[in-house]
Amino acid sequence: LQAKRLLLDPKFEGYKLSLEPLACYQLGIDAAEVKLRDDQYTLDHMRAFGMYNYLHLDSWYQDNVYYVDQFGRVMNLSVTLDTALQKPREVFRLPTDLTAYDDRLCSSIHFPSSTWVTLSDGTGRLYLIKSGKRGNSASEKWEIVFNEELGSPFIIAHSVSFVKSDVHSVAVLLLRVEKDESDTKGSGFHVTLEWLTIGEISKEGDHRYEIFKRRVLQGKSVPHYAAIEPSGDGLMIVSYKPFKFMHDEEDKPEENDDAKTTNEKKEPVYYWQQTEDDVTITVHIPQDITKDDIKVRFSPGNICVTLRDQPPLMEGKLYSSVDHESCTWIIREDKSLEISLIKKNEGPQWPELILGDTRGEIIIDPSQCSKISESLMHLTSEVMNPNPEKENPPCNAQELEECDAFLEDSASLCRFDGDTLKVTHVIHLGSNQYLFSVVVDPKEMPCFCLRHDVDALLWQPHADQPENMWEHVATFNALGYVQASKQDKKFMACAPDYSYAALCECLRRIFIYRQPTPLSTVLYNRKEGRQVGQVAKQLVTTLETNDPILGFQATSERLFVLTTKTLFLIKVNSGN
Secondary structure, three states, X not given: OOOOHHHOOOOOOOEEEOOOXXXXXXXXXXXXXXXXXXXXXXXXXXXXXXXXXXXXXXXXOOOEEEEEEXXXXXXXXXXXXXXXXXXXXXXXXXXOOHHHOOOOOOOEEEOOOOOEEEEEOOOOEEEEEEOOOOXXXXXXXOEEEEEEEOOOOOEEEEEEEEEXXXXXXXXXXXXXXXXXXXXXXXXXXXXXXXXXXXXXXXXXXXEEEEEEEEEEEEEOOOOOEEEEOOOXXXXXXXXXXXXXXXXXXXXXHHXXXXXXXXXXXXXXXXXXXXXXOEEEEEEEOOOOOOHHHEEEEEOOOEXXXXXXXXXXXXXXXXXXXXXXXXXXXXXXXXXXXXXXXXXXXXXXXXXXXXXXXXXXXXXXXXXXXHHHHHHHHHHOXXXXXXXXXXXXXXXXXXXOOHHHOXXXXXXXXEEEEOOOOOEXXXXXXXXXXXXXXXXXXXXXXXEEEEEEOOEEXXXXXXXXXXXXXXXXXXXXXXXXXXXXXXXXXXXXXXXXXXXXXXXXXXXXXXXXXXXXXXXXXXXXXXXXXXXXXXXXXXXXXXXXXXXXXXXXXXXXXXXXXXXXXXXXXXXXXXXX
């Protein structure tokens, strides 16, 4: 990932707390929250469903948000004027009686295009809906064109709509956290991402949508980011643990055959041990082999052992030279062949007997072990830092502040090819902690924001540009550092025009960080005695509610915040 230097500000001075009041409007509503059950106790359940954003932003239309209420109705709020807010209106009603399901998840909505919607009711059923034009003036009825039970409950992670060879298709990514009987040491669960492609079929004038392809990826952590490329040809995932495609049942026997052969290989063909001046090799031979059937050839740097007319049992270049005239072999009573090699150079230990041959196994006797550990003693020490004056240690973890240490220390960004199902690109994010994702252009993939040092950098994926697959499009100065100190943060977001970033806590408080703007008045930095040209403002707003925040979305003009009883609108920027 190559950061653009022009988008970085090394002289950023921090945020100034601004006391300017922000206009806040509220609407009384009745949103549905699905609480985690007792058997959904893992961190992955919490990440996927407990921290789920119940407010959905329709990026194809400005300032349009959706949520599902207690009665299974999809409600839409379309804003043109904050001062003349209309009540949220029902655009669709889920046909299922959700109260009858004990194991359901929260409903989820995604907008793959300006006229299509993917919707899950949380029971394991997927709806593909033709919505027509959406937005404030739209009165078109949402029409179900595909509706199918797809197994255990899931949430929709992402979806895209595309046309290929004149066939309209919608690809959907479903996220599940499932019980894993084989996982006895971990949490007992694994995460699956199911990648579905639903396409249009025309038969005798009858247009239907059916599932074309179902592919499943499995991993051990809930992905931070998972999105399908606009063309439907690939998939990008940011996750802490890797994901891989699960092949069909037919492929599995082959894997088992491989496993068998590797198990068979594990039995060593020969055993060997060494002293400072010789090497002893022991080979088990069949009962019917006699002395005349065995051929052993020694040369200064090679050995070859054959039984009868079979291919050589041992053959190859020795690790070091031997005195081949003094080498001998005998057959022991227990039907084993014992070969003695005399080292030409006494002293050095051989790490292997025959170069590149892994079929043998070395036997080390205890006295040799203690000699080896003695010889390595000077490299280690009982004391953590026996000579502190000697040199400063390269890194002292105690210098890191508590807010700089975080769990995601080895997340990676992977791109999967849809045809080969193989990984084509991997970027190890290391300490570049994932922060949030945002849709800047609905025709492109969602951007993701990563921490780089103290800043937060926004990256736009371009699946169709292999040489510029991830472009650095914006920087939020010092946001990486600032967000780390917010222990109670629940959601983060930024405006699609990058004018501000925002984060909210589980209850009430919302922090807004504006990009630096030029000052209308002259400001001096007293410490350095110089004029300051621009300043970045931090704003804090507190909601008048005691209900936990369930949803959080940012547009260029305003923030939308959802609780079970209220939808808040905070005017951040005035419209153009």
